[in-house]
Amino acid sequence: MQSPNLTTPDADQIRRAPKVLLHDHLDGGLxxxxxxxxxxxxxxxxxxxxxxxxxxxxxxxxxxxxxxxxxxxxxxxxxxxMQTRDALFRVAAECAEDLAADGVVYAEVRYAPEQHLEGGLTLEEVVRAVNEGFREGERRALDAGHRIRVGALLTAMRHAARSLEIAELANTHRDDGVVGFDIAGAEAGFPPTRHLDAFEYLKRENNHFTIHAGEAFGLPSIWQALQWCGADRLGHGVRIIDDITVDEDGSVTLGRLAAYVRDKRIPLELCPTSNLQTGAAASYAEHPIGLLRRLHFRATVNTDNRLMSGTSMSREFEHLVKTFHYTLDDMQWFTVNAMKSAFIPFDERLAMINEVIKPGYAALKSEWLFRGAPAVTSSDGAFEA
Known part of the structure; x- marks a missing residue:
């Protein structure tokens, strides 16, 4: 993909680079x-x-x-x-602080309110506690010199029967910190079509939702999430690689579902380290993200569960830079992809891209020029999204 002598960012530059995170679980990042x-x-x-x-x-x-x-x-x-108001507030605030310290400037963090009711909280109280925690974490981060904005995604569990209730909750709080809806849990045996009433409700309300699909189960899960449910994004979506054929001569053929995903610019919330843990890829070198990036899918880089994977956005990019020899231009490409795919209004996304992300990468690239290193751009077009 790139010449082996191109300069790649070091760990410090990767950490300082502005990053956007779309797939991170609150209960997986304590x-x-x-x-x-x-x-x-x-x-x-x-x-x-x-x-x-x-x-x-x-x-x-x-x-x-x-x-x-x-x-x-x-x-x-x-x-x-995480069953009390104070605990949820603390975990959410620390989440925002930790992400900001890692260079994340925008994040969408998901959690399932129904999993935090054992201490007597109501669904409303859970959402308010987390929202307030995120706002506090944003303030602490700013005091420490880091700018971040965090939006919440309310998740319903695939095996449960509260998805419409959670979707209504997400819509109620869409103007005070909740930016969308998600379903999560085991894919096999629990298709997203079990929750069509929730998705139809969200579409009527012109609200956003992503669906965990194409991680463990494969192409049928992706097809259902898109064609039956109308998902805006695919949570993981890594198994779209099963619809792509690479011949011995290196030529690539897309199946109709893969072509549809690429043509429609459907965002893939790829989580490399997590995908290795779940067996979706055998190694970073064999992870589909390399091919998906080369083919210009709307690929994004994410953490999934920072605690369980011992990871961060910087560590994810460090693995990709080392494996695929990515440059700052490649990092910017992934980051702009993610920001374009966020669930906040268009003008706010554009402002983040033009006022935060692009200037941040321009400053890092200028360091190479200052050091006398060559300015480099990915050979396949870093800014094409």
């Missing part, structure tokens, strides 16, 4: 120390470790184990300590 403290506060005694460092290692090991039971167990621990 600080280990916060989990320990919240567990003590609420009397939760089932943590596998009480030392923050060892607990963080346990979460990553469990997610890497290849055992679905162990992977799901990780979320039972984080959700268990």
């Amino acid at each position: 600080r280990p120390a916060t989990i320990v403290e919240l567990a003590a506060d609420c009397g939760y005694e089932n943590l596998p470790e009480t030392d923050p460092d060892r607990l963080g290692t346990w979460f990553r090991d469990a997610a890497d184990s290849g055992s679905l039971e162990r992977y799901l167990e990780t979320f039972s621990h984080t959700c268990a300590v």
Whole structure:
């Protein structure tokens, strides 16, 4: 894709580069120390470790184990300590702070309100606590010299029957921090079509939604999410690669679904490290993101679950830069893709691109010129989206 002698950004530049995150789970991104403290506060005694460092290692090991039971167990621990207003507020505020410190300037963070009712909170109280936490985290980040805007995505669980209720909740709070709706959970056996009433409601209300699809189940899940449900984005969508054929001579043929996804510029919320953990790819080098970027799909880079994957946006880009020799132009391409695909109004997205993202990358590129390094641009057109 690129000449091997092109200059690539170092870890510090990757961290300082403005980044946009569309797929991040609130209950998958807690600080280990916060989990320990919240567990003590609420009397939760089932943590596998009480030392923050060892607990963080346990979460990553469990997610890497290849055992679905162990992977799901990780979320039972984080959700268990997120059952009060103060806990939700704290976790949301720290989430915004952590993302901002990593160079994220815009993020959409998702969570399922129905999973935070065991302490007696109502759905409304859960949403208000998280929204207030995000606003507090934005203020703290700004005080620390980092600008970030965080929008919430309200998630309904595929196996449950509250999707219409959660969709209505998302619509009620669309002007005070909630930017859209999502469904998550096991794809196999729980197709998105079980929740058509929620999607039809959101479409009538001209609201936005994404659907977890094409991660574990494959092309039928993607097709249903798009053609039956009308999703604006695909949560993961990595299995679209199953509809793309690469011949021995390197020629590429798109199936009709893959061609539709590319032609319609449907955003793919790709999460490389998480996809490796779930078996969607065997290595970073074999991850479909390399081919999807080369073919100009609307690919975006995301974290999914920062705690379980031991990752951040900077780490995701570090892996991609090392693997595919991406330049700052490539990083900007992914970032602009994500900002174009965000669930906030067009003029606000455009302002973020023109006033924050492009100037941020221009400043980083000027450092190469100052150092006497060549200014480089990806050979296949970095700004084409």
